[in-house]
Amino acid sequence: MVEVNFKNVSKKYEDGFEAVKDLNLDIKDGEFLVLLGPSGCGKSTTLRMLAGLEEITDGDVLIDHLKVNHLPPGARDLGMVFQSYALYPHMTIRNNLSFGLRMVKGELKLTKDEIDSRIQEISEVLELSDHLEKKPKELSGGQRQRVALGRALVRRPKVLLMDEPLSNLDAELRHQMRKEIRRLHDTLGTTTIYVTHDQIEAMTLADRIAILDKGELQQHCAPMEAYHNPANDFVRSFLCKHIDELVDTANALFKKPGEENE
Amino acid sequence: MTESRFMRDWYVPVEILTLRSWLVVSFIVHLLLLTVEVLRDDSVSLLLGFIVCILFATLRASLPKIHDQGKRNISLALSALIIGIGIFRLVSSSLSVFDIWMHAWTIIPSSISLWWLSSRAVTVWTSNKLSTSAIEFGLLRNFETIKKHENFSTHLILTHFVFITVIPLIWIIDIAFSPGNALGGEIGDSFSTEHFSKILEGDSFWIWFVNSLIVSIGTSLLGLTIAIPAGYAFSRYKFTGRDVSMFAFLLVQMFPGIIILVPYFLVMKTLGLLNTHLGLILAYCVTALPLCVWMLKGFFDTIPRELEEAATLDGCNQFQVFTKVVLPLSKPAIAVTALFSFLAAWNEFLLALTFNTSNDMYTLPVGLASLISSTGQAWGDFAAASLLVSLPVALLFLFFQKFLIEGLSAGGVKG
Numbered sequence: 047m048v049e050v051n052f053k054n055v056s057k058k059y060e061d062g063f064e065a066v067k068d069l070n071l072d073i074k075d076g077e078f079l080v081l082l083g084p085s086g087c088g089k090s091t092t093l094r095m096l097a098g099l100e101e102i103t104d105g106d107v108l109i110d111h112l113k114v115n116h117l118p119p120g121a122r123d124l125g126m127v128f129q130s131y132a133l134y135p136h137m138t139i140r141n142n143l144s145f146g147l148r149m150v151k152g153e154l155k156l157t158k159d160e161i162d163s164r165i166q167e168i169s170e171v172l173e174l175s176d177h178l179e180k181k182p183k184e185l186s187g188g189q190r191q192r193v194a195l196g197r198a199l200v201r202r203p204k205v206l207l208m209d210e211p212l213s214n215l216d217a218e219l220r221h222q223m224r225k226e227i228r229r230l231h232d233t234l235g236t237t238t239i240y241v242t243h244d245q246i247e248a249m250t251l252a253d254r255i256a257i258l259d260k261g262e263l264q265q266h267c268a269p270m271e272a273y274h275n276p277a278n279d280f281v282r283s284f285l286c287k288h289i290d291e292l293v294d295t296a297n298a299l300f301k302k303p304g305e306e307n308e
Numbered sequence: 309m310t311e312s313r314f315m316r317d318w319y320v321p322v323e324i325l326t327l328r329s330w331l332v333v334s335f336i337v338h339l340l341l342l343t344v345e346v347l348r349d350d351s352v353s354l355l356l357g358f359i360v361c362i363l364f365a366t367l368r369a370s371l372p373k374i375h376d377q378g379k380r381n382i383s384l385a386l387s388a389l390i391i392g393i394g395i396f397r398l399v400s401s402s403l404s405v406f407d408i409w410m411h412a413w414t415i416i417p418s419s420i421s422l423w424w425l426s427s428r429a430v431t432v433w434t435s436n437k438l439s440t441s442a443i444e445f446g447l448l449r450n451f452e453t454i455k456k457h458e459n460f461s462t463h464l465i466l467t468h469f470v471f472i473t474v475i476p477l478i479w480i481i482d483i484a485f486s487p488g489n490a491l492g493g494e495i496g497d498s499f500s501t502e503h504f505s506k507i508l509e510g511d512s513f514w515i516w517f518v519n520s521l522i523v524s525i526g527t528s529l530l531g532l533t534i535a536i537p538a539g540y541a542f543s544r545y546k547f548t549g550r551d552v553s554m555f556a557f558l559l560v561q562m563f564p565g566i567i568i569l570v571p572y573f574l575v576m577k578t579l580g581l582l583n584t585h586l587g588l589i590l591a592y593c594v595t596a597l598p599l600c601v602w603m604l605k606g607f608f609d610t611i612p613r614e615l616e617e618a619a620t621l622d623g624c625n626q627f628q629v630f631t632k633v634v635l636p637l638s639k640p641a642i643a644v645t646a647l648f649s650f651l652a653a654w655n656e657f658l659l660a661l662t663f664n665t666s667n668d669m670y671t672l673p674v675g676l677a678s679l680i681s682s683t684g685q686a687w688g689d690f691a692a693a694s695l696l697v698s699l700p701v702a703l704l705f706l707f708f709q710k711f712l713i714e715g716l717s718a719g720g721v722k723g
Contacts, residue, residue: 120623132614136636146622
């Protein structure tokens with residue numbers, strides 16, 4: 047049971063800017079939560095506080111009912127996919143994937159065979175087996191994206207974090223990877239938190255979405271519920287209106303010639 | 309009709325285009341050559357050189373425009389005149405390599421302009437019979453030829469610069485391989501390796517060599533040990549006094565080295581570090597550090613922060629992030645920095661001369677200088693030794709060339 051809870055969490059930077067204000071958010075075990083909002087709304091900051099890359103000014107962050115506020119990032123047992131993938135350029139794909147496993151020390155230290163079998167397992171799932179001895183720069187954007195996913199997943203993390211992972215891909219690949227990510231989540235059942243500013247991405251991927259604006263939580267519910275019952279004007283314009291406009295544009299584009307005069 | 313007028317305005321034969329720039333170059337070259345004439349103190353030659361200068365400027369100014377038969381004729385006449393003067397000066401000169409080269413700069417450009425100005429393309433262009441198809445053909449011809457002209461021009465100019473750079477080297481090599489310790493004589497008139505054997509068989513060269521090696525390697529090692537963490541800290545952490553200390557680093561570099569020479573000497577004397585390797589290593593490190601730290605900081609800045617964050621999430625602590633991710637990625641930058649501090653120490657003269665006064669603590673540059681004493685000036689030995697001193701540096705550069713370019717153009721560490 048891996049739950050993630052944000053309890054009255056806020057983040058204030060030194061210059062006085064308040065990125066996140068008094069956030070309360072509960073993520074259920076095995077849930078796919080999408081943090082959605084315009085840029086600068088604090089969604090990335092929220093994710094980075096959970097990952098331990100950003101200090102928490104106030105409140106508690108709980109993973110699996112444990113307060114992790116002061117735990118170093120490596121000890122929180124998380125996997126994270128960065129927007130720029132952040133693959134280690136000097137290592138082969140195999141070493142990129144195994145780096146986290148090799149860093150485990152003490153009782154939990156993995157043997158070489160264990161590491162190899164984990165790598166094999168994950169590279170089969172992500173269709174990377176042929177590329178294990180290559181360097182990241184030899185791979186295409188989609189393949190790099192899959193390596194980044196693999197690196198996050200190979201540690202069997204309690205929670206998988208993704209920070210706009212698809213925004214560097216072209217439309218076709220993005221569509222593919224979206225399906226892939228959802229498929230992976232359905233197979234592995236890892237609690238996942240996904241940050242995006244793309245409404246469609248949020249609607250198609252999420253079990254539940256949390257919509258943020260100016261550091262405040264606007265609505266937290268299933269995607270269709272947010273669409274049908276927007277909690278306030280912001281949600282209405284950012285989510286509902288945007289989707290309606292997209293649908294209208296698509297309809298206008300693909301209208302059959304006979305219907306033109308209606 | 310308007311269309312062909314429009315095209316006509318755009319079309320200038322490639323010959324004229326090239327002449328426009330090359331006559332300017334010739335003018336400048338002759339202007340520089342005037343100084344040689346002044347040095348030679350030959351008034352007739354100076355006067356002729358001056359005239360040629362003026363003629364080139366006039367020729368450049370009188371290059372024809374479209375439909376300008378008159379100017380073309382003037383240009384033709386001027387070119388012929390310059391050729392005439394050039395040939396006269398060449399014949400009346402002493403025909404040394406320099407003279408031939410100098411007068412070639414008069415004769416060749418003017419001959420080319422005579423030839424090109426009388427060519428068919430320019431003739432048609434300056435006459436009144438330019439049809440649209442002729443312009444089209446001319447533009448195509450320009451497109452095909454102009455690259456060749458540009459290539460030739462750049463190579464010609466670069467060859468001149470290379471030659472200027474290489475002359476002192478050739479001279480030194482010639483002296484090193486000539487018997488006797490005198491300067492002068494024609495290049496390549498005699499050959500002997502006596503200076504090399506004298507230097508290589510003597511003890512002092514090897515003592516200096518070892519001294520230089522110890523000091524240089526010590527400097528780059530100690531320098532890097534300090535500069536790498538410092539550069540990383542400057543690049544990644546915000547701490548009080550960060551900006552001030554970075555500026556202070558540069559501040560020291562703004563003063564000429566001679567200013568800190570005396571204080572340095574006093575410090576070294578107090579510490580008892582005169583005539584030691586350590587003293588020089590310390591002093592060189594201080595001078596080399598600012599550059600090293602700035603270079604490394606610049607490189608670390610280009611390594612994306614996300615890489616380090618990924619490593620933290622993979623379970624690295626701060627030190628492991630540095631050793632396992634940042635350092636391996638910085639290899640080219642570190643190599644370049646090491647090379648620079650090595651070279652700085654290898655070539656340094658002033659501090660070494662001041663601190664290490666005993667003969668067996670000399671570094672190579674100081675040792676070299678000691679060959680040219682007030683009593684006997686062993687130019688041959690000096691030349692041979694200076695070649696030997698530069699050899700390791702040249703080899704290092706050849707060997708590290710790829711690394712150097714990679715390090716200097718660093719930044720391409722995208723995932």
